[in-house]
Amino acid sequence: xxxxxxxxxxxxxxxxxxxxxxxxxxxxxxxxxxxxxxxxxxxxxxxxxxxxxxxxxxxxxxxxxxxxxxxxxxxxxxxxxxxxxxxx
Amino acid sequence: xxxxxxxxxxxxxxxxxxxxxxxxxxxxxxxxxxxxxxxxxxxxxxxxxxxxxxxxxxxxxxxxxxxxxxxxxxxxxxxxxxxxxxxxxxxxxxxxxxxxxxxxxxxxxxxxxxxxxxxxxxxxxxxxxxxxxxxxxxxxxxxxxxxxxxxxxxxxxxxxxxxxxxxxxxxxxxxxxxxxxxxxxxxxxxxxxxxxxxxxxxxxxxxxxxxxxxxxxxxxxxxxxxxxxxxxxxxxxxxxxxxxxxxxxxxxxxxxxxxxxxxxxxxxxxxxxxxxxxxxxxxxxxxxxxxxxxxxxxxxxxxxxxxxxxxxxxxxxxxxxxxxxxxxxxxxxxxxxxxxxxxxxxxxxxxxxxxxxxxxxxxxxxxxxxxxxxxxxxxxxxxxxxxxxxxxxxxxxxxxxxxxxxxxxxxxxxxxxxxxxxxxxxxxxxxxxxxxxxxxxxxxxxxxxxxxxxxxxxxxxxxxxxxxxxxxxxxxxxxxx
Numbered sequence: 423x424x425x426x427x428x429x430x431x432x433x434x435x436x437x438x439x440x441x442x443x444x445x446x447x448x449x450x451x452x453x454x455x456x457x458x459x460x461x462x463x464x465x466x467x468x469x470x471x472x473x474x475x476x477x478x479x480x481x482x483x484x485x486x487x488x489x490x491x492x493x494x495x496x497x498x499x500x501x502x503x504x505x506x507x508x509x510x
Numbered sequence: 511x512x513x514x515x516x517x518x519x520x521x522x523x524x525x526x527x528x529x530x531x532x533x534x535x536x537x538x539x540x541x542x543x544x545x546x547x548x549x550x551x552x553x554x555x556x557x558x559x560x561x562x563x564x565x566x567x568x569x570x571x572x573x574x575x576x577x578x579x580x581x582x583x584x585x586x587x588x589x590x591x592x593x594x595x596x597x598x599x600x601x602x603x604x605x606x607x608x609x610x611x612x613x614x615x616x617x618x619x620x621x622x623x624x625x626x627x628x629x630x631x632x633x634x635x636x637x638x639x640x641x642x643x644x645x646x647x648x649x650x651x652x653x654x655x656x657x658x659x660x661x662x663x664x665x666x667x668x669x670x671x672x673x674x675x676x677x678x679x680x681x682x683x684x685x686x687x688x689x690x691x692x693x694x695x696x697x698x699x700x701x702x703x704x705x706x707x708x709x710x711x712x713x714x715x716x717x718x719x720x721x722x723x724x725x726x727x728x729x730x731x732x733x734x735x736x737x738x739x740x741x742x743x744x745x746x747x748x749x750x751x752x753x754x755x756x757x758x759x760x761x762x763x764x765x766x767x768x769x770x771x772x773x774x775x776x777x778x779x780x781x782x783x784x785x786x787x788x789x790x791x792x793x794x795x796x797x798x799x800x801x802x803x804x805x806x807x808x809x810x811x812x813x814x815x816x817x818x819x820x821x822x823x824x825x826x827x828x829x830x831x832x833x834x835x836x837x838x839x840x841x842x843x844x845x846x847x848x849x850x851x852x853x854x855x856x857x858x859x860x861x862x863x864x865x866x867x868x869x870x871x872x873x874x875x876x877x878x879x880x881x882x883x884x885x886x887x888x889x890x891x892x893x894x895x896x897x898x899x900x901x902x903x904x905x906x907x908x909x910x911x912x913x914x915x916x917x918x919x920x921x922x923x924x925x926x927x928x929x930x931x932x933x934x935x936x937x938x939x940x941x942x943x944x945x946x947x948x949x950x951x952x953x954x955x956x957x958x959x960x961x962x963x964x965x966x967x968x969x970x971x972x973x974x975x976x977x978x979x980x981x982x983x984x985x986x987x988x989x990x991x
Contacts (some may be wrong), residue, residue: 488613
């Protein structure tokens with residue numbers, strides 16, 4: 423099992439997001455909203471969601487992607503679906 | 511053929527008669543997906559042609575559910591999309607809004623569609639060019655091409671299409687040939703990329719730019735289309751001696767033209783004089799059996815306007831400063847001269863006080879505010895600040911308010927009408943975008959708003975907002991101008 427296949431801690435998840443968005447890890451707290459607070463480029467957000475789909479092996483509907491734009495919400499979404507993936 | 515598409519059977523021969531409409535390179539179109547069709551918009555005729563091509567595609571062997579069309583989100587506000595009768599016609603086209611915010615996630619739907627051997631039709635520039643020159647390629651098409659590694663097929667109307675119906679002109683010119691070229695399919699990567707990085711995007715964008723420009727302009731590129739500046743027939747190589755009269759005091763930017771914007775013609779693009787840099791001083795005149803003229807009420811310069819099919823329009827000075835007599839530049843060349851040295855200066859509105867350190871720059875009346883029907887302002891208009899955390903429930907469901915007075919200051923945009931007053935503070939503005947010359951869109955937080963101009967060019971507003979953004983708010987994404 424690779425590190426990525428184990429459920430990531432928030433710190434690990436933050437590294438994963440930081441790498442995709444090109445934003446310093448320190449700027450990514452659970453309450454950080456990627457659009458309101460960091461004005462993240464919209465194409466980078468799409469790339470983040472696609473990479474998250476790959477990690478979870480699950481399609482994320484575009485409506486849902488738009489609703490989970492704080493770091494905390496994205497991480498909760500990840501945890502919920504990573505656990506389901508483990509159950510599978 | 512889908513019954514609603516029969517209308518194009520009637521429209522196509524009309525376009526063939528008026529503009530010599532035909533398609534070159536039809537054999538380049540793959541027989542089945544996945545592939546991406548890249549189209550361009552730099553003429554009002556392009557919109558019609560794009561509909562022809564889509565209809566032709568849908569009416570042939572390709573199943574409707576295999577095609578997805580991206581259409582600029584602002585276009586969903588057009589009344590066309592809200593007519594009951596046209597709506598049934600429109601439902602034939604599987605449309606997805608292309609734009610900022612939530613609409614960007616439609617790229618995920620598009621990628622899935624490509625993975626199921628579907629076809630995507632989109633404008634990689636994301637907008638209509640106003641002076642005929644190509645706009646920067648946005649990232650969406652490149653991103654799809656890199657993740658999907660699918661063929662991309664450019665379908666580009668030839669350069670004549672621009673001068674047949676330029677975006678600043680209300681009616682088309684009926685002479686000329688405007689044909690459509692379908693280019694050879696190309697890819698931006700041979701294998702799908704697992705992860706798209708900035709450097710991949712840059713290369714893919716450059717490739718798309720090169721393929722589309724070559725198809726439209728040929729080997730000479732944009733430079734051959736615009737042509738060099740000349741004077742009395744001689745090609746000029748050095749810098750132009752413009753502006754000529756920088757000492758004329760600038761006209762306060764509170765002007766309101768008596769001519770509706772749609773009838774102004776070239777002054778929609780040249781909203782200030784490229785020679786004396788006076789704002790709102792140009793007007794266009796049509797003369798029976800003679801070339802059109804454009805004249806400046808401030809410095810007295812007069813130009814003749816010449817249309818050269820397949821090239822940019824040429825404007826030649828026929829009256830004005832002696833040193834410039836006979837100076838002949840492409841319209842896009844004059845547009846560049848107009849923008850040169852543009853600085854946003856303060857304007858003064860009598861009897862009106864703003865906040866400390868707030869400068870007023872620009873103001874006009876007769877502006878309608880468009881907001882989404884799900885916007886909470888519909889229920890309660892509490893406070894002056896516009897809501898910034900609401901995204902439309904569906905594209906194009908807009909309500910028009912006003913008209914009102916729109917003011918651009920160093921701190922905010924203010925829309926003032928009998929219905930109420932709204933502030934849009936620059937630090938919370940995320941995007942400023944102009945669709946055609948009349949519709950200025952702003953993304954306030956994640957909430958979109960539109961301002962519809964009646965009396966003047968939205969390009970003036972975009973340019974002024976651009977000056978402000980460059981100085982103080984680099985986080986704002988703004989349309990090229």
